[in-house]
Amino acid sequence: MAAHKRLHDGFEQDPDQPEKKRMERSVSFSTVIREAMVMKQVQSVFLVLEPLLRRVVQEEIQAGLVRSPRYIERSSPETPPAAEPPALRLAFLFPPALPIFTGSKIEDVHGEPLQVILVDAVTGSPCGALPQFMRVELVPLFGDFPPDGREDWTTGDFARGVVKERAGKRPLLTGDVGLTMRDGRAVVNDLQFTDNSSWVRCRKFRIGARVMPGSYEGGRVAEAMTDAFNVRDHRGELYRKHYPPALTDDVWRLEKIGKEGAFHRKLRQNGVETVQEFVRMLTVRPEMLRAIMGDGMTDRMWEVTTSHAKTCGAGDKVYAYAGHGATVYVNSLCQLVRLEFAGVECAAQQLSRDQKAYVHRLYVEAFEQRHSLQEAEPLPAAMLLHASSSSNSLPMLQNAAPAAPPPLPATPLWFPGNQELDLQIVDELSGGQGNFGFQMFQSNFG
Template identity: 80%
Template structure:
């Protein structure tokens, strides 16, 4: 025992040395090599496991599926449900219909997110009891082993049928709208075909003919359009906005008519002097109507004029002034204008005396001042 004690004591450090020096031991080279190899093996294992883990995660998420749900799911407004309740909440398509939900219904997750580029409902939600749908996401049954992955779903929403948008009427109709946008004229219907055969393709052309040649337009529509239907269609057409463009058509003898995009008379000039249609004689009205028809027939080559001030317009939107001429007037030569001006531009008030008889002015009218 004494020899053992002395041997043990012989290996002890000098008690006079610091404690830190007594505890330090040199690390062998073999230990460093062993630890480095262990770290390298762990890193190699990580490199091998990473693609495997990514593959497992991707395979699990690729088995996800988007399904349509009833808008009132889950039952009783609960926030939890069973797998069976979720399956019973899936909406089946109606008989003879395509699958209710189409597009990217299979999910692929990248970095914890899934992107859906195309998803469409093939039917509206008006036929289900709650009139709303939800979109649910779930794992495909049998494609996942382990604990249950809870389903997810969106809020409830309405799905409307927009197939009628292609045939919807416009209120008010635009100049460039197809003529079947008007009430009582169906797309590719009998009235539409008749109008198209006669060159009436747009609402603008319909209203132009309505303003200038209503009898011709009525004949095109035929007996199949009743008077009530005609009234509905023309009333809808007249709500079209003519815009601000004005076109001029000059005839002989200094007469010029100004019309808008709907062939409505907005200004009338004789020899450069503006005049009101209500003040024309019957012969003058017949001549102006002739110019008006010529302007309609050459409507595609009319020259656009400068916009007219509002005070100079004849209120073309008024139904009484849309065609203030004689509809059945025969073409006549314009009567000569009187030598004296028909209108006087002055800021002073004129005291005009009314006489019982006017001097003969070859069918024209005028004022005699005293």
């Protein structure tokens, strides 16, 4: 019977049943693993979104507070008295120079440190010294403060317009953020932003100045703020143009010439790597420089680039190049600043046609030998040229002798088409704004 029972049980048992159970156990385990992975991914998403959502909510709440009405109506029928307007206010003497980059020192439009001054709130005239010192704090503000362009904000409104640094970041404004005002003036020697302005709602900042609480016992002093501006990442400063450009600046600092661009490569291949070399060639060989730039630079682009280049200062150095009986003096930009024949200073319009052509040849040779010119003593102011007020006359040397210059040595000269040559010489005292360099004007004899 026992054997029969075992046989009967074995006969009714499904041989595939253990496999099904194993499959069910396997499916259940994979489902658990999959659900656990989904839960982990959801938690990871929440961890990433949480700081972003917190920041968005914080900005919206802060924006709502800034735009909230200045006064809230009270249920009491009594209206509180209006606050007395301040008699004094802070102001920035000059606006900051733009553009502003992170980590770069902020200066005013004249290249000097920013200054905060105390002025009369009504007239805007500077105030004299106060009987006590005043502590002033510099803070970053949202670029869209004050809301609706109001100019009568309160101290609380101003405080709500201050920008807080991002989580995990350094203070947004660093340097001389705490100043002591003496004699109605405080100088900001060091100030910089540590973060760009792209992450705030309006994408712009302002610099604000306010009196620190408890540092002044008089009435309220209204706060100061600059115009709104963008703060760019310091990496953008590497490609910034300079106004005006310096002699030693790379040539791509000029307008319309991009760093490692087509124009930059062409100039570099022809030995024009600095602004000084660009202006030298522009002064003496403009047609050669124009050919180097090629047809890719339009006439409008050429005008913009050369106008920017001409704002470069020449400096105080003077170089001499001597020929047979004549010496030309040029500055660092190869602009002619003085002319001598046999040691006698001469006025340009006193030269004969042969002498003008000879001076021009010396001038071109000086340009070709510019890297080996001998530096001369700086010229006294009395020996520099003064530009004439008339555009039709040539500049004269102050001490030029009225007598004609001595004759040239026997030097064969050739003049195409029997043309008259006219010279112009740069006026150093006027900053070179009148006559740019040494130019040869040709006109047929009539």
